Amino acid sequence: MAQTLGIYIHIPFCVRKCRYCDFLSAPSDEETRQRYTDSLVREIRSWADVPGLPRVDTVFIGGGTPSVMDGKLLARIMEAVRETFRVREDAEISMEMNPGACEDSVYDFISGYLNRVSIGLQSSVGGELRFLGRIHSKDDFLRTYRRVRRCGLRNVNIDLMSGIPWQTVATWRDTLNFAAGVGPEHISAYSLIVEEGTEFGRMKARGQLTLPDEETEREMYYTTLERLNFFGFSRYEISNYARPGFECRHNVRYWVRKPYLGFGLGAASFYGHRRWRNTGDLERYLGVDFGADPGNWIPAAEEITPLSRQDEMEEFMFLGLRMMRGVSGERFQDAFGVSLESVYRNPLKRLERDGLISRGAGNVRLTARGIDVSNRVLAEFLLDDKEAPPSQGGIAKM
Ligand code: SF4
Incomplete structure (x- = not known):
């Protein structure tokens, strides 16, 4: 699509x-x-x-x-x-x-x-x-x-x-x-x-x-x-x-991590494996000269976070599990080239055993009990080894 x-x-x-x-x-x-x-x-x-x-x-x-x-x-x-x-x-x-x-x-x-x-x-x-x-x-x-x-x-x-x-x-x-x-x-x-x-x-x-x-x-x-x-x-x-x-x-x-651009004071964006947020200072925002520096399309941004592959996998789980339909194993595979099962085998087993997630039709979703303790469940999807962020197709000069 x-x-x-x-x-x-x-x-x-x-x-x-x-x-x-x-x-x-x-x-x-x-x-x-x-x-x-x-x-x-x-x-x-x-x-x-x-x-x-x-x-x-x-x-x-x-x-x-x-x-x-x-x-x-x-x-x-x-x-x-x-x-x-x-x-x-x-x-x-x-x-x-x-x-x-x-x-x-x-x-x-x-x-x-x-x-x-x-x-x-x-x-x-x-x-x-x-x-x-x-x-x-x-x-x-x-x-x-x-x-x-x-x-x-x-x-x-x-x-x-x-x-x-x-x-x-x-x-x-x-x-x-x-x-x-x-x-x-x-x-x-x-x-x-x-x-x-x-x-x-x-x-x-x-x-x-x-x-x-x-x-x-x-x-x-x-x-x-x-x-x-x-x-x-x-x-x-x-x-x-x-x-x-x-x-x-x-x-x-x-929740499904499709890209978006945020405009205006403090607005957040997610595009090209980066997240960034505009300044929250109104006077500074009003003073930004948009377009003055050709190639820098985000001159009002103050926090720019390149996302590593692990960051993106964690976000995929944290955000996707908020939805009742859960996360799709197929979308995970498409996004990262590896299976959800291979990355999260142990947490998936533990959470399913405790009745906090259910699996079916290729999706993983929170159960009613899992929603009750969603913070605990989501913490299980944090990955240990952080790798460096991937190199990015340039959306903005930094
Ligand atoms: S002050 Fe805050 S909560 Fe109240 S209407 Fe404005 S944005 Fe909404």
């Missing part, structure tokens, strides 16, 4: 910071959003002369909250993508948005350019939304959802969050029933992770945060499976559920 490419575009702006958020996002003014768009467009266009790029079959505009941008700015960005890359007619073009942060012009953009949106609801319970520091209510969400449908979109995701302080199994069930009941094609259900450096992190350190205990978390987890199955969703990744045919193609790309 011909290789394809994904494009990720990061919009690092939000109306205000949620109390749990450690994403690269902050409030912004109109001038900054304008300048940021100028830089993004220059960065995207600087790839116009890169030889041999595959056709693009997924574009994902994430954040932050992309919908805080004026629709005309978003349209400029997408025009730059379309003029620079060969975007397939049937490409999945997706954007994240938040209720309460979306002007009319954004709905024009949605109608004109997108075929999928992802709406951040998180909870349908007012007290939980306020506690998280979200700017919207359940009614704001409903207005956004209905308007997106009126734009003609037939592929909508809703983001939900469990493990919120003081959340109960009953309120989580309410949220699941509400979200699934409005009829989206896809639901992402993540559990809250309290990160250092966030307001929640500081509250936790002071002992001011009461998080659901382990037993409650476990019950929430099984409630998620039961409720979403009831509404006709299948789980295809640890935290993602979809109706048949509506798995997020862009996110699947990450």
